[in-house]
Amino acid sequence: MNVVAVVGNPKPASRTRAAAELVAERLTGTPPTTVIELAELGPALLEAGDPAVAAAKRSVIDADLVVFASPTYKATYTGLLKLFLEQFAAGELHGTTAVALMLGAAPQHALAGELTLKPVLSEIGCSCPTPALFLLESAWDAGPDLDAWVERARDVLRIEPRDGW
Amino acid sequence: MNVVAVVGNPKPASRTRAAAELVAERLTGTPPTTVIELAELGPALLEAGDPAVAAAKRSVIDADLVVFASPTYKATYTGLLKLFLEQFAAGELHGTTAVALMLGAAPQHALAGELTLKPVLSEIGCSCPTPALFLLESAWDAGPDLDAWVERARDVLRIEPRDGW
Amino acid sequence: MNVVAVVGNPKPASRTRAAAELVAERLTGTPPTTVIELAELGPALLEAGDPAVAAAKRSVIDADLVVFASPTYKATYTGLLKLFLEQFAAGELHGTTAVALMLGAAPQHALAGELTLKPVLSEIGCSCPTPALFLLESAWDAGPDLDAWVERARDVLRIEPRDGW
Amino acid sequence: MNVVAVVGNPKPASRTRAAAELVAERLTGTPPTTVIELAELGPALLEAGDPAVAAAKRSVIDADLVVFASPTYKATYTGLLKLFLEQFAAGELHGTTAVALMLGAAPQHALAGELTLKPVLSEIGCSCPTPALFLLESAWDAGPDLDAWVERARDVLRIEPRDGW
Numbered sequence: 001m002n003v004v005a006v007v008g009n010p011k012p013a014s015r016t017r018a019a020a021e022l023v024a025e026r027l028t029g030t031p032p033t034t035v036i037e038l039a040e041l042g043p044a045l046l047e048a049g050d051p052a053v054a055a056a057k058r059s060v061i062d063a064d065l066v067v068f069a070s071p072t073y074k075a076t077y078t079g080l081l082k083l084f085l086e087q088f089a090a091g092e093l094h095g096t097t098a099v100a101l102m103l104g105a106a107p108q109h110a111l112a113g114e115l116t117l118k119p120v121l122s123e124i125g126c127s128c129p130t131p132a133l134f135l136l137e138s139a140w141d142a143g144p145d146l147d148a149w150v151e152r153a154r155d156v157l158r159i160e161p162r163d164g165w
Numbered sequence: 166m167n168v169v170a171v172v173g174n175p176k177p178a179s180r181t182r183a184a185a186e187l188v189a190e191r192l193t194g195t196p197p198t199t200v201i202e203l204a205e206l207g208p209a210l211l212e213a214g215d216p217a218v219a220a221a222k223r224s225v226i227d228a229d230l231v232v233f234a235s236p237t238y239k240a241t242y243t244g245l246l247k248l249f250l251e252q253f254a255a256g257e258l259h260g261t262t263a264v265a266l267m268l269g270a271a272p273q274h275a276l277a278g279e280l281t282l283k284p285v286l287s288e289i290g291c292s293c294p295t296p297a298l299f300l301l302e303s304a305w306d307a308g309p310d311l312d313a314w315v316e317r318a319r320d321v322l323r324i325e326p327r328d329g330w
Numbered sequence: 331m332n333v334v335a336v337v338g339n340p341k342p343a344s345r346t347r348a349a350a351e352l353v354a355e356r357l358t359g360t361p362p363t364t365v366i367e368l369a370e371l372g373p374a375l376l377e378a379g380d381p382a383v384a385a386a387k388r389s390v391i392d393a394d395l396v397v398f399a400s401p402t403y404k405a406t407y408t409g410l411l412k413l414f415l416e417q418f419a420a421g422e423l424h425g426t427t428a429v430a431l432m433l434g435a436a437p438q439h440a441l442a443g444e445l446t447l448k449p450v451l452s453e454i455g456c457s458c459p460t461p462a463l464f465l466l467e468s469a470w471d472a473g474p475d476l477d478a479w480v481e482r483a484r485d486v487l488r489i490e491p492r493d494g495w
Numbered sequence: 496m497n498v499v500a501v502v503g504n505p506k507p508a509s510r511t512r513a514a515a516e517l518v519a520e521r522l523t524g525t526p527p528t529t530v531i532e533l534a535e536l537g538p539a540l541l542e543a544g545d546p547a548v549a550a551a552k553r554s555v556i557d558a559d560l561v562v563f564a565s566p567t568y569k570a571t572y573t574g575l576l577k578l579f580l581e582q583f584a585a586g587e588l589h590g591t592t593a594v595a596l597m598l599g600a601a602p603q604h605a606l607a608g609e610l611t612l613k614p615v616l617s618e619i620g621c622s623c624p625t626p627a628l629f630l631l632e633s634a635w636d637a638g639p640d641l642d643a644w645v646e647r648a649r650d651v652l653r654i655e656p657r658d659g660w
Contacts, residue, residue: 074585076611082568116614123571130292131288238416247406274606280610424650459623
């Protein structure tokens with residue numbers, strides 16, 4: 001299973017990245033095939049025809065499952081992530097299953113993934129069959145929210161549990 | 166395949182109903198198993214413990230696929246539909262696949278299904294893997310929007326085409 | 331100043347009502363002129379031409395400021411409140427200033443007022459110059475959230491503080 | 496009256512800019528005091544401490560009225576605009592009145608301003624008393640939508656008509 005994590009945090013090596021990797025691994029039993037750190041693309045996302053952006057885009061198109069991960073900035077996903085999503089034509093990701101993952105400093109923004117990130121993913125063609133996942137930055141790698149979500153999401157995505165899970 | 170259409174139009178025998186039936190049939194090759202006309206439940210939705218409401222709720226829980234259909238009132242789904250959705254606990258419809266269908270008088274409200282109806286369906290546990298479908302009231306049963314959506318939705322829902330489709 | 335509180339809780343005498351009254355009083359220095367308990371209108375909201383509904387609608391049209399208050403059901407405002415909002419034509423409340431107030435059991439739904447209730451109020455013509463206010467049911471009448479919001483909202487609404495506030 | 500237009504189109508000298516200038520002029524009778532072309536800031540928005548970004552931010556803080564304008568990309572405002580909005584702390588623009596303006600190729604995305612842009616402006620503290628304005632790219636400078644919106648918005652913003660309007 002070709003799983004890609006897209007990390008929309010302007011700072012590299014973020015908890016957003018770690019959480020995206022964890023979610024991919026918890027869902028499928030293995031780490032993501034590819035991690036796209038949008039922080040590394042940076043200004044190239046504002047230009048046309050950058051080869052690194054094209055390669056990142058290709059990875060997403062070829063994926064079976066994409067975890068789109070973002071910190072919560074101003075009650076929604078980051079502008080950096082949006083710049084990347086704008087690389088895709090409307091409907092271009094038809095056939096790609098996606099998960100919306102957001103991290104936030106406080107629970108008050110927990111609805112942001114469902115109400116703001118999933119609609120954009122849908123617009124570019126992704127299928128988002130699971131609820132968006134919101135994790136507190138202070139407890140992103142633990143807690144009942146993650147466990148409960150993983151169990152339900154695996155069921156919806158029809159991913160079989162593996163030994164050890 | 167047990168398919169249920171939930172019709173949130175306050176007037177019975179509406180185009181909303183006809184469109185919900187058409188969408189179910191276009192998706193699966195057969196009419197919906199059950200059509201729930203919320204207009205017939207009416208005030209019972211404001212009470213606790215009404216047996217007709219309980220039966221409608223049971224039909225939805227038992228369905229493999231539910232088409233939730235609503236006209237667009239004030240740029241979103243109807244209060245009547247919301248009263249019915251409130252009968253379900255958060256997450257209660259886990260395991261149910263749902264389609265959000267809205268009809269509107271003008272294209273200006275086309276985003277309402279994606280931005281307002283799908284999040285509520287997700288909250289009660291439904292999986293909504295397809296984009297919301299918005300149909301103009303004046304052309305609900307024809308037009309390229311419906312055809313293109315059906316083709317993509319069948320693909321996402323992994324429903325095999327039948328003879329004659 | 332003619333201030334109306336519209337209470338969208340299906341149960342009368344709710345904390346939603348108490349919070350709406352408190353917000354009106356904190357904003358203006360006096361209790362609301364009129365409180366509309368939608369729970370008392372109930373099934374009449376599903377009919378056309380009910381005189382009690384017409385009177386409630388008239389009160390809202392005549393108000394200078396309306397506090398629309400709802401508990402959070404399924405991550406958004408109630409169907410009961412939506413039934414009342416559907417009584418108004420698009421833009422009919424032009425000239426009316428409105429405040430969106432939601433109460434919820436947990437902070438996870440704090441964005442619901444801003445993302446779901448304010449857009450409907452805008453559709454029927456209300457001007458919503460303040461942020462939506464979300465109050466925890468367990469602490470609706472106290473806490474820094476309310477105080478901070480009141481101070482800012484009075485400033486935005488250009489309401490002068492009175493003695494005692 | 497100090498009016499600033501913030502233009503979130505990645506291409507400079509866009510119809511988005513022209514529309515933002517027109518809206519400012521139609522509202523107040525004079526062109527905007529300052530136009531901020533985010534396309535000119537570009538990659539600087541991805542860095543910390545850029546002086547041109549700081550100057551743009553200062554212009555917005557000092558404004559009486561800000562027109563935030565964006566083309567519709569993937570059914571919502573641009574990532575470029577979001578990068579700029581992220582420069583402000585939550586609530587930092589308290590006291591600033593803002594207008595949300597979006598241009599789109601087709602009417603299907605007309606709700607994007609109300610449902611996606613206004614909530615972000617509210618998060619950073621702006622007061623958005625008017626409905627969002629959506630203009631078709633093909634008719635941005637004419638048509639009844641603009642005229643009707645201007646008339647209502649001036650009323651809500653309490654701007655007196657001048658001779659010639």
